[in-house]
Amino acid sequence: MSGILIIAEQRRGELRPGTLELVTAAQGVRRSGQKVAVALIAESPQALVPAVSVAGVDEIVTVKVAVREFDPDVIEAAVQALIEARQPSLVLLSHSIDAFGYAAAVAARHGYGFASDVFGLEFQDDALLATRGGYGQKVSIEVDFPGKPVVLLAIRGNVYKPPEGTATPAVSSLAAPPVKSRVRSVEFVEPPASDDVDMTAAEFILSIGRGIGEEANVQKFRALADKLGATLGCSRPIADAGWLPKSRQVGQSGKTASACKLYIAMGISGAIQHLAGMKHIGTVIAINSDAAASIFSIARYGVVADIFEMADALEEQYS
Amino acid sequence: MKILVAIKQVAALDEDFEIRADGKDVEAQFLLRDLNEWDDFSLEEAMRIKEAWSGTPVEVVVVSVAPAEADETLRKCLAKGADRAIRVWDPDVEGSDPIAIARVLAAVARREAPELLLAGAQSSDHAFAATGIATAALLDWPHAAVLTQLTYNPGARSARFRRELEGGLLHEMAIDLPAVLTIQLGINTPRYASLRAIKLAAAKPIEVLTLSDLSVPASAVGEAGSLSHVRRMYVPEKGRAQMIEGSVEEQARRVIEIIREAAGGAA
Numbered sequence: 001m002s003g004i005l006i007i008a009e010q011r012r013g014e015l016r017p018g019t020l021e022l023v024t025a026a027q028g029v030r031r032s033g034q035k036v037a038v039a040l041i042a043e044s045p046q047a048l049v050p051a052v053s054v055a056g057v058d059e060i061v062t063v064k065v066a067v068r069e070f071d072p073d074v075i076e077a078a079v080q081a082l083i084e085a086r087q088p089s090l091v092l093l094s095h096s097i098d099a100f101g102y103a104a105a106v107a108a109r110h111g112y113g114f115a116s117d118v119f120g121l122e123f124q125d126d127a128l129l130a131t132r133g134g135y136g137q138k139v140s141i142e143v144d145f146p147g148k149p150v151v152l153l154a155i156r157g158n159v160y161k162p163p164e165g166t167a168t169p170a171v172s173s174l175a176a177p178p179v180k181s182r183v184r185s186v187e188f189v190e191p192p193a194s195d196d197v198d199m200t201a202a203e204f205i206l207s208i209g210r211g212i213g214e215e216a217n218v219q220k221f222r223a224l225a226d227k228l229g230a231t232l233g234c235s236r237p238i239a240d241a242g243w244l245p246k247s248r249q250v251g252q253s254g255k256t257a258s259a260c261k262l263y264i265a266m267g268i269s270g271a272i273q274h275l276a277g278m279k280h281i282g283t284v285i286a287i288n289s290d291a292a293a294s295i296f297s298i299a300r301y302g303v304v305a306d307i308f309e310m311a312d313a314l315e316e317q318y319s
Numbered sequence: 320m321k322i323l324v325a326i327k328q329v330a331a332l333d334e335d336f337e338i339r340a341d342g343k344d345v346e347a348q349f350l351l352r353d354l355n356e357w358d359d360f361s362l363e364e365a366m367r368i369k370e371a372w373s374g375t376p377v378e379v380v381v382v383s384v385a386p387a388e389a390d391e392t393l394r395k396c397l398a399k400g401a402d403r404a405i406r407v408w409d410p411d412v413e414g415s416d417p418i419a420i421a422r423v424l425a426a427v428a429r430r431e432a433p434e435l436l437l438a439g440a441q442s443s444d445h446a447f448a449a450t451g452i453a454t455a456a457l458l459d460w461p462h463a464a465v466l467t468q469l470t471y472n473p474g475a476r477s478a479r480f481r482r483e484l485e486g487g488l489l490h491e492m493a494i495d496l497p498a499v500l501t502i503q504l505g506i507n508t509p510r511y512a513s514l515r516a517i518k519l520a521a522a523k524p525i526e527v528l529t530l531s532d533l534s535v536p537a538s539a540v541g542e543a544g545s546l547s548h549v550r551r552m553y554v555p556e557k558g559r560a561q562m563i564e565g566s567v568e569e570q571a572r573r574v575i576e577i578i579r580e581a582a583g584g585a586a
Binding site: 011016069070072073076095096097098100101102103104105106107108109111112113114115116117129130133134135136138139140141142143144145146148182183184185186187188189190191204228229236237239240246247249252255256261262264271272273282283284285286287291292296297298299300301302303304305306309310313314316317318 | 330331332333334336338345356416417418421440441443444445446447448449450452453454455456457461462463464465479481482483484485486487488489490491492493494495498501504505546547548549550551552553554555559560561562563567568570571572574575577578581582
């Protein structure tokens, strides 16, 4: 029986955290006897073997490539070679920024079944079903892949927990196909560290979005956050406008609020890229004047109110 | 010198909406349509390149694969300064996933032969983050995604860019042209169209093409040309927050209770 192939993701020689979540995702749809293999495509793949030797992984396949960092041409050719060599029925990868740059290319070029930002997976009557969101996450959409012997899925992060426990999977290698690179890595540039806050460690975040209207209003919410004992965060437009440093941005390309237990979103409509950074939080309170805002689809508690009036009322009543 | 910009008219849902009888989408009357926010940044980036260049004029062409209702969105792009607009539609395109749409876009790119094809990194409605990069693969063009900076001199054989990774880390790269680049929010500040420009755009033509104009077979689009197939659409059970009603004071009181409960649980 053809197996499940997981494409590990690395950056600067380190495994990205989403990879291990894919191992757990694979367990949920693995049929009896079906093997789970993890592919390590890297300049020094051997160094990553211990990081993916976790429970649930049967095999590791290393593909040594000539580039150290992400190169879409190199990774697409390697994934294609892996698929041809191993004939998996299912290929899983993280719905990451790197995947934005290559997953659809592999699928489109070879006609594989494909869906991205998948957060649910199951087999029903022998058909693989994947669930993803639609219309700003207000609906769920179940898709299937009729007539597709190979299906490639990009899985949303922070949905599956990484497995506990280690394993000693068999390690084999596959030669990387020759590739002419057309995209070259130049350098990494760290975001300016203009602020010493660590959003990933904050347990209680009060986040503000476009609804605050103008920069002068940031202070009002900073004061409220201080009073409530919350760390002040923001959505992308606030950071893009320079009203708060990038280090305060929660979302897909901002910080994932990974330690957060309580999140208050004020004036944030809940665009997809923001939801990606806070959807997993246990208690989310959304305060927005627009009752149709997407944020109400994922929040546990919703308040339709003017955020300025609400800020005043919270200031006044909290002691 | 030409830049092609892929445009999508996205749909947002009204506060109340109904799922279609076939269970596969929302009834069209509940969809509020607008220009995809990411595409607004792509168009602005193309306009900036055009306006900063003093050599051979750069032509900015917008293209959308959509029925006639998308003309409104294409006119918005013309009002913002695009030189031409193309809309491709055919009843066979109905039911296409992003990859099937990419097959049509690739055919347009072959016809137009631009140096750059810009697309939004994703769309606000279905967020596949796939159309631009799939188009590049079908053209066999170099490609890169999620750009927050682009340096390109028209006529040059390569471009420099930064893509924005998780946690805000930036990755500077160089790419050979022609290429497909997908654009992230914040790369620039999109302009507003002036009232005069909006009036003028209303009279500008939109070139409408069919699949046969582009020699795209019907089997390449719609369900047959798609890599996934919608089984059903539904409102998830946890799909709506528990709403806190009452006066602002009452709402604030309840919010404070929840903060205290959560703090107790965390301790």
